[in-house]
Amino acid sequence: MKLPSLKIRHLESQYPVIQAGMGVKVGSAELAAAVVECGGYGTIASVGLGDVERGKYHFVEECNNKFSDEIHRAQERLKGKKPLGVNVMVALSNYKEIVETAVKEGVDFIISGAGLPLNLPEFVGDADIALIPVVSSARAFDLVLRTWSRKYNRKPDAVIVEGPRNGGHLGFTMEQIEHPETCSLDILYKEIKAAAEQAGLPDLPIIAAAEVASRADVERMLSYGYNGVQVGTYFIATEEAGVDKKSKMVWINATEKDIVIIKSPVGLPVRVLRTPLVERVLTGEKQRFTCPYRCLRSCNPAKSLFCIARALIATYQGDVENGLYMTGCNVAACTKIFPVKEFFDTLKD
Ligand SMILES: Cc1cc2nc3c(=O)[nH]c(=O)nc-3n(C[C@H](O)[C@H](O)[C@H](O)COP(=O)(O)O)c2cc1C
Structure with a gap:
């Protein structure tokens, strides 16, 4: 099977793969740029980039500056090659400022989850940036659709669906997490697709986030109907991911x-x-x-x-004693440190 490209707004990548924005510094400029060079969507994680000591006194300014630096590093390497975007968590106290910094730096897309990004369009304004909410249910997606339409006359350019087995924060109850078969990604696809169609968006790209570590995993998600995948945990093991060995x-x-x-x-x-x-x-x-x-x-x-x-x-x-290691269920797929290109090479025809 030849893998399709992934089109979102005016953007297009060779492969239907978005690299997950993973904080703190997993989704670094190096990883995002390498993914773009390989034919995917590269995503810089915006959370936690500032220096702790300086942040104590100038938190917003420090975070904005370090975030800008990170985006510049990727842009300088990519020399205009797209699509380079960012991930901004709704839960951040400086959400507005971080989104505004991303807009100022001219990123191609903004992915926003860990909460519902109900006011994201307000901080983006007229900028030509693809807006991609992250949801875990049709109900949440419907709320985003209706709020954006009513308050901002704006539609999402794609949607990322996080399943109950994905890495990071989970938009599910403990009962759902214990019974992932009740809200698995194939079930969620049908519900999200129906919500998109009802909102007059039959062609909206719908992206699956969870447990992708191989070409077979990508093909499985496409067979459910998804237009692409977001890869998190598996890319932590890449040479380019920002964390210590x-x-x-x-x-x-x-x-x-x-x-x-x-x-x-x-x-x-x-x-x-x-x-x-x-x-x-x-x-x-x-x-x-x-x-x-x-x-x-x-x-x-x-x-x-x-x-x-x-x-x-x-x-x-690399402080294992005090670190927190967020993970998806497919952590066993991480068996060695590898260049991210190795994964993309498996997607070639
Ligand atoms: C270490 C780690 C850090 C993450 N950080 C973020 C983050 O900063 N913002 C966010 O929206 N999601 C974050 N996530 C969730 C990912 O964006 C992604 O949706 C998820 O990892 C996909 O599932 P997978 O890990 O099974 O591939 C994180 C996930 C991991 C494993």
Whole structure:
């Protein structure tokens, strides 16, 4: 089967693959640029790029500056090659400013999830940028469609559907997560497609996010009807992903039995590997920390068992004792560190 290209708004990639924006610094400029060069959509993760010490006093400015630097690094390497975009989590306290920075830097697309991006069009204005919400149910998608239409006369350019087995934060109840067959990606496709058709968007690209680590996985998602896939966990093991090698080896050495779901300070369940920090959190032990800068709207530092910003920075630095290792269910597919090109080479005809 020849794989189709993926068209979103005025953009087109050779392969129907979007690299997931993964924070902190997994979805780096290097990974995003390499993916674009290989024929996919490259996505820079916007969360947690600022320096902690400077962020204590100038959080918004520090995050904007470091985010701009990251986008510039990718743009300089790509010299106009597209599509290069960003991922912005709705849960961020500086969501508006980060989106505005992405617009100022002229990215090609914005993917926004971890909450419903109901006011994303407001911060993008007339800029010619593809807007791609992330949802986990037709109900959530319908709310995005109706809000964007009513308040901004705007339609999404594509939609990403995160399933119950994907990496990162999960837009499902614990009951659904324990019974993923009730809300699997093939079921979700039909519901999202129906919602898109009802909104007069029969050709809207619908992208599946979860458990893609091979050409066969891409083909399976296309057979459900999806127009493309978003790849997260598998790309953590790439040479280009921004985290330290010691951390990459944690994912590489893990299997599905090492996975556990905990409550994240983001306010959603999150799938993670059982590492020392997670073992401590599971006992209910509150880690001692002072909140550096209120990066999340939903986090109550007095009640949170740990600081997710510090934990993800520790992961970036290779501090296995204190890091948090978000993962999808297909972590066992990560068996070695490889150049991202190796994955794209398997997609060639
Ligand atoms: C380490 C890690 C970090 C992530 N960070 C983000 C993020 O910053 N923003 C976001 O919207 N999703 C994030 N996600 C979710 C991914 O964007 C993606 O939807 C998901 O990983 C796809 O499933 P997969 O991991 O099974 O491929 C993250 C996932 C992982 C594994």
